[in-house]
Amino acid sequence: MRAYPVTQFGLDHLQPIELPTPQTGPGTVLIKVHAVSLNYRDLMVVKGLYNPKMALPRIPCSDGAGEVVSTGEGVSQVKVGDRVCGIFMQRWLDGPPTAEKTKAALGGDVDGMLTEYALLHQDGVVRFPEHLTYEEAATLPCAGVTAWNALHHAGEPSNPTQPGETVVIQGTGGVSIFALQFGKLLGARVIGTSSSEEKLERARSLGLGEGCNYKQRPDWAKWVTETTGGKGADRIIEVGGANTFGQSLRAARVGGTIAQIGVLSGASTADPVALTPILHKMLRVQGIYVGSRAMFEQMNATIAKANLRPVVDKVFNFDQAAQAFAHMESASHFGKIVIRVSLQS
Incomplete structure (x- = not known):
């Protein structure tokens, strides 16, 4: 599979490489990533400003949407063919945040979604509303949940x-x-x-x-x-x-x-x-540091009921990832910047 691991900080070093496709184990699901959206945090990660001591290599980007293509033993929450997003913090499922729950944030503590395939625990994915495309759904995990938390919980x-x-x-x-x-x-x-x-x-x-x-x-x-x-x-x-x-x-x-x-x-x-x-x-x-899986699911229910569509500024192809980050850096966007990883939508 192709992925964009950060091996050296700086946009000039962001290049796709071939990596082995991960294999499922107990409780995990393999996602074929169709779209990824960018957050300012992702730009800071790539440039080395978010955590200069981050262990490298690290695949960036917390926000992605894709299709479940394989499941491991004991997986019951999702099935092959489900359209899902990864949640930002893989361990914050419900309730108030704790130090333990806020570890394992995608694209920071652990590898993120700027890759053709991502392996996540079944607890760390949620189905997204049926009326959304993969590009639209990819905008939800960080920016969407953050805004939801800020307005509904704070x-x-x-x-x-x-x-x-x-x-x-x-x-x-x-x-x-x-x-x-x-x-x-x-x-x-x-x-x-x-x-x-x-x-x-x-x-x-x-x-x-x-x-x-x-x-x-x-x-x-x-x-x-x-x-x-x-x-x-x-x-x-x-x-x-x-x-x-x-x-x-x-x-x-x-x-x-x-x-x-x-x-x-x-x-x-x-x-x-x-x-x-x-x-x-x-x-x-x-x-406000994003939110829990429970908040994500509450938000999704409201989005589905209201038939709300996220605002996508521009969609880049997978081989244009560096250009997408440069567009983020320019601060000229309105809404979300998306990278299309595959052609399916």
Whole structure:
């Protein structure tokens, strides 16, 4: 089989090689991967920024969808022919996270999905909604589940966004667009920021209420306050990191929630984080690191019922994997970037 193991950090070193096709054992399933989607984490892994001490070689990418082609002894949850996705954290099946559950994340702790065949435990796969293509389904495991967790849980077993609440999304990447789609299903008012008027207009076609071009108005926290009549946002999907976190604190309402997800603007800053807004506003700041298999299945049920379709920006062929990562690095995408591993869809 062909796969893209990271043998040296850097996009220039990302090349396909031939590896033996894995064989099933007790409790495992062999998946013929049809599509893979990219997350910012995957780019950081390939460049050596996610974990510079990562043991190499490592096949990157947490998100993939494919067909079960072989099952090992004792497998009862799926069968040959089932269309499935791998779950991001192979051991986080249900309940709150623990140190043990958060180990074995695909494309990081263990080999990921940028390969023609992937061997996973039966607990580590879920069927995806029938109306989705493999390319669409491949977008779900990380970005989809992350947005679902941020809107429905955010640290509590059930902490869903309520109808009429205001949700702020940052940019138009995978997590943010999923948060827009899921937020609208919940009856929320979703507003957001972007550096592109064109992207804001596309987001409006998906239900975005108001949009702020932060290149034209850098102090977007003040815009959120004005747009909410001085109240502030109920929930902020914080994907920017250090350079946006301070504004998220200012943009949130008293008693609001900040779902801290990404570090797109960097993980650290020279400016100290102002803690006063957290105290005075009594904010909930909840780190979101994807979610459990149970969350994935809840999300899939809602996607199927709503006939929701993920937003795919561009599809690359398997031999164009390096170009797909370069497209991710350019930050010009809207929604998800997908690599088609096989021609079946």
